Amino acid sequence: MLLRSLLMVTSGYKAKTIVTALPGSFLDPLLSPSLMEDYELRQLVLEVMHNLMDRHDNRAKLRGIRIIPDVADLKIKREKICRQDASFMKKNGQxxxxxxxxxxxxxxxxxxxxxxxxTSLALMTIELANEEVVIDLIRLAIALQDSAIINEDSLPMFHRCGIMALVAAYLNFVSQMIAVPAFCQHVTKVIEIRTMEAPYFLPEHIFRDKCMLPKSLEKHDKNLYFLTNKIAESLGGSGYSVERLSAPYVPQVTDEDRLSRRKSIVDTVSIQVDILSNSIPSDDMSTRVYPPEL
Structure with a gap:
């Protein structure tokens, strides 16, 4: 598979700025809706992104999805976000x-x-997040929580609980990374209540074999959920600009979505060839890379 070749190509690659690793000619086809059709393709796309984002070798420390008691123990390596990376997120963050x-x-x-x-959310926090991006990522997490509760997509209960668990793991991570005590306290309190009353909302339980699932989410106590007003209050008290937290995150719809998300396997292969042909410049690699033959 071509994406597997791309995964090998990008392994070990280190770019000084994210725009070098993910220029528009590479990012657009990589995130194409055509590559969203199969769960294994989505895994490969995310793994390629991780190869390019993880410039400080933190990914192994983030392996698995779990509630990390003390993120400081991971000894995460990071640097202050540079101007080029901040500009990249302004242009491509959405x-x-x-x-x-x-x-x-x-x-x-x-x-x-x-x-x-x-891991994608965690790496974006480490490598690309200034205060504005942190707010955007929290908005995204809350939107995912809301989508699991409302369930307009009619997802099975396992998937709804999986989203809730992912949100819990990420908010636990980001709250400790930015080290805002009141934010950490809110997240910790919700996790403690879930441990006692709704363990299926936590990754250690929902991804375990034979986890008991709830019949519905609609009647759960609000104390089991991460609350926007609590988060805004905690971050605002630490100097964050929290006005945008009150505006729910809504994904932007692209022209390709308006036409059709469904594409043939030929289109998908074509996109993967395009990704490879526009991949990492050969000057930055130890060997020159050619797209494999179909």
Whole structure:
């Protein structure tokens, strides 16, 4: 498979700026809706993104999806976000958020998909997040929680609980990364209540064999959910600009979506060839890369 070749090509690649690793000519086909059709293709796309985003070798520390008691123990390596990376997120952030949002809501997701989506959020926080991006990622997480509760997509209960667990794992991670005590306290309190009353909302339980699932989510106590007003209050008290938290995240619809999300396997292969032909410049690699023959 061509994406597997791309995964090998990008393994070990380190770019000084994210725009070098993910130029528009590469990012657009990589995040194409045509590559969203199969859960294994989605896994490969996320793994390629991780190869390119993880410039400080943190991915192994994030492996698996779990509630991390003390993120400081991971000894995450990071640097201050540079101007070029901040500019990249202003231009492409919505595209990345949208890919994660829609990827979380796919009905054929398995545990590995949720693990890779969680890692994507964590790596974006480490490598690309200034205060504005942190707010955007929290908005995205809350939107995912809301989508699991409302369930307009008629997802099975396992997938709804999987999304809830992913959100819990990510908010636990980001709250500790930005080290806002009141935010950490809110997240910790919700996780503690879930542990006692709704363990299927936590990754350690929902992804375990024979986890008991609830019959519905509509009647759950609000204390089991992460609340926007509580988060806004905690972040605002620490100097964050939280006005946008009150505006629910809504993914942008692309022209390709308006036409049709469904594409033939020929179109999908064509996109993968395009990705490879526009992939990492050969000057940055130890060997020159050619697209494999079909």
């Amino acid at each position: 595209q990345l958020y949208r890919h994660i949002y829609l990827g979380c809501k796919e009905e054929d997701n398995v545990q590995k998909n949720y693990e890779l989506l969680y």
